[in-house]
Amino acid sequence: MxxxxxxxxxxxxxxxxxxxxxxxxxxxxxxxxxxxxxxxxxxxxxxxxxxxxxxxxxxxxxxxxxxxxxxxxxxxxxxxxxxxxxxxxxxxxxxxxxxxxxxxxxxxxxxxxxxxxxxxxxxxxxxxxxxxxxxxxxxxxxxxxxxxxxxxxxxxxxxxxxxxxxxxxxxxxxxxxxxxxxxxxxxxxxxxxxxxxxxxxxxxxxxxxxxxxxxxxxxxxxxxxxxxxxxxxxxxxxxxxxxxxxxxxxxxxxxxxxxxxxxxxxxxxxxxxxxxxxxxxxxxxxxxxxxxxxxxxxxxxxxxxxQYAFGGRDRMDEAEDTSRTVRDARFRYIRHFHPDRAALPHTSYPDQLATWIELRNLAKQEASQMGRGEPRTLFTDLQRTLVASSKPEEEMYDIAADPHETRNLASNPEFETTVTRMRAALRDWQEHYGDLGLMNEDALIETWRPGGKRQVTARPTITETPQGFEATCETPGASIGWTTVEPGVPGRSLAMLERLGGSPADDGRSWQLYTGPVEPHGGPLWFRAWRLGFEPSPDVQAGVHSEPPTDGSRSIR
Incomplete structure (x- = not known):
């Protein structure tokens, strides 16, 4: 098929x-x-x-x-x-x-x-x-x-x-x-x-x-x-x-x-x-x-x-905050772990955008109105929540009836049963999968990179067998690639967004994913191992013999 x-x-x-x-x-x-x-x-x-x-x-x-x-x-x-x-x-x-x-x-x-x-x-x-x-x-x-x-x-x-x-x-x-x-x-x-x-x-x-x-x-x-x-x-x-x-x-x-x-x-x-x-x-x-x-x-x-979809908001560049949310077919529940923090926190990049500037300017003008002893007139109460210095600990909305999330039902007695159910669903999800967003980020990074140093993927071990070159890597979770292209070939320079987003480095070599023994190609082969979050391993070159081994294998590291 x-x-x-x-x-x-x-x-x-x-x-x-x-x-x-x-x-x-x-x-x-x-x-x-x-x-x-x-x-x-x-x-x-x-x-x-x-x-x-x-x-x-x-x-x-x-x-x-x-x-x-x-x-x-x-x-x-x-x-x-x-x-x-x-x-x-x-x-x-x-x-x-x-x-x-x-x-x-x-x-x-x-x-x-x-x-x-x-x-x-x-x-x-x-x-x-x-x-x-x-x-x-x-x-x-x-x-x-x-x-x-x-x-x-x-x-x-x-x-x-x-x-x-x-x-x-x-x-x-x-x-x-x-x-x-x-x-x-x-x-x-x-x-x-x-x-x-x-x-x-x-x-x-x-x-x-x-x-x-x-x-x-x-x-x-x-x-x-x-x-x-x-x-x-x-x-x-x-x-x-x-x-x-x-x-x-x-x-x-x-x-x-x-x-x-x-x-x-x-x-x-x-x-x-x-x-x-x-x-x-x-x-x-x-x-x-x-x-x-x-x-x-x-x-x-x-x-x-x-039954549910789960999501969350965490640090946005320099703006540290933590919110979690769960959505069923009708309701959205949101839990803010830092309700004392502003809804529109100062964040360098979006602070330069016209809509963010507009909100801050209107908030400033409303503050001037209050300073003159006048009522505020530039925002509605709903709009004012965007620039508020704090937010409720819990929110829940009936999306079917209120798609713009204008009426917070979290403290409404009529919806107490639903709030309790959604709150429990969110808690159970966090407990089941874990929530690293609640961990101190410096401590989390230290577990990833002790002493601030990126861990290095182990060199693959290459074994020459009658079927071809077999490769293994002792680093858990590593993937192995191989190529016939020798080092030193010029590659393409990555654009800024490619580097920022973590696009693969272009070293001018076409890497194949190792899935089983690689037959000799009439010249040297190079193997390398990658593990997500680690530095890739150094290359390991596999030589070519005139005849493959018939009674045993030879390992190369």
Whole structure:
């Protein structure tokens, strides 16, 4: 049976603000997204999909490992975690199964990505580059057009960033469907209209990738998945453990397995994507993965896999805070472990963004009103919670009735039973998986890197056998790569975002994932081992004999 291909198309910083979510997510009816709407019509639209964190690197780590960030130490924005040894990045499992694996090009998984994970991780990576056109592929395209930074470009730069948005598709600031927790100002209206234009630009990019799949005759045997890492890049969404911070668009098209126009209202988590992809392709799901598959190689979508979705907010750059949240099909419960800390903490990067500046300026003006003995008039009570110096210890919202989370029910006697249930679900989740976000971060880093030194992966041991060169590594959790390319070949210099996100180092050598004995190639071979969070091992060169051993083996280190 032919293995299905997997095509991931992801974007940054959006909620389900796509036309196909009109009537499901407030404001989605304003979006112009014909390509994604078509994709949803041809497959399944997931109406209640949730990220594990409201910021990119922790959220992406969950997607790529199938594990909660708080369980493996990837919850702070940013960090270089050392996950437990059993944890690996998803594409490596596909590569081990014979898939050609590519990523174009963003990573940002909270770890330095080993060279064993992808066949190609670069701005030119594409399934079209696979040496064997018959080989199955796992190809990821990571779009940047909707990242929050794009909302605040100058007019000329924004016009260049949205070249494919037609004049009649442009969104007018005066028509922006602002949620009630934003002040109705020119700054917020402009940000919202630009947000929608960027989504239209992103949709055009998605359409181009889908067209290429059609051109190559691969549509019928390819699982296409569209997702965003977390919520929109505006206050009370990105960096907040709220509905807008964690609610995601998720669309899956799988011809012959998922009926066109399918709508799934079950709770799913984006960390479920890792086990779901493996399951769909008939590959084993590692026992350590904490996500639950919602796809099956035999029956398409698996229903009702989760009662709850869990998430959290931790350190955001220099702003230290801890919040945890749980969502069922109707309610969201949030627990703030530092209720005395500001809802809008001073954080260098977002403090430079126009929306954050606007909130601080309005708060200052309201303080001046009070200083004159006048009532405050620039915020509503709800909007004022964004700039408050503290926050409630507990929050709970009925999302079905109150999608913008305007009425906190945590102390409402009518909902006491629900609050108790949700509080217990969150506590049980933390106890079951552990919560490294509650640990002192300096102490956590010391456990990872004693004395501040990165641990080094052990050199692989190479054994020459009649079947070829066999490789092992004594470091638990290590992956081994091999290459025929000698050291010293010039590689590509990584861009700043690639270095920041931990993209694989380009040393000019093509590394193959070791999966079994490597036959001699008529020249030397080099082996290297990688363990997530460790320095890679030194290379070990394996020589070539005129005749392989017939009565025993020879080990090389």
């Amino acid at each position: 032919e293995k299905p291909n997997v095509l991931w198309i992801s974007t940054h910083d959006i909620n389900p603000d796509l036309g196909c979510y009109a009537g499901v997510w407030p404001g989605a009816e304003s979006s112009i997204t014909p390509n994604l709407d078509r994709l949803a019509n041809e497959g399944a639209r997931f109406d209640q999909a949730f990220a594990a964190a409201p910021v990119c690197a922790p959220a992406r780590s969950a997607i790529m490992t199938g594990c909660y960030p708080t369980a493996i130490g990837t919850m702070h924005m940013r960090t270089r975690a050392v996950p437990p040894p059993e944890v690996r990045l998803l594409p490596e499992y596909f590569r081990q199964a014979g898939y050609y694996c590519t990523n174009n090009w963003y990573t940002d998984f909270q770890v330095d990505v080993p060279n064993t994970v992808y066949d190609d991780c670069s701005p030119t990576a594409h399934w079209r580059n696979r040496p064997d056109a018959a080989a199955p592929f796992f190809a990821a395209f990571q779009g940047m057009s909707t990242h929050e930074s794009q909302l605040h470009l100058d007019d000329e730069a924004f016009a260049k960033a949205t070249l494919n948005v037609k004049a009649e598709q442009r969104h007018r600031p005066e028509d922006a469907p602002l949620p009630p927790y934003y002040p109705d100002t020119e700054v917020f209206r402009m940000a919202w209209s630009r947000y929608l234009d960027l989504i239209t630009e992103m949709d055009h990019w998605v359409g181009g990738i889908l067209d290429q799949l059609d051109e190559d005759g691969l549509t019928e045997n390819t699982i296409v998945v569209f997702w965003s890492d977390h919520g929109r890049g505006l206050p009370r969404a990105k960096r907040w453990a709220t509905e807008a911070g964690l609610r995601e668009p998720l669309i899956v098209r799988w011809p012959g397995k998922i009926a066109p126009g399918t709508v799934i209202t079950d709770v799913v988590q984006t960390l479920d994507l890792a086990p779901a992809m493996l399951d769909a392709c008939g590959l084993p799901i590692p026992g350590h993965m904490q996500g639950v598959s919602f796809l099956s190689s035999t029956g398409g979508i698996i229903r009702e896999t989760n």
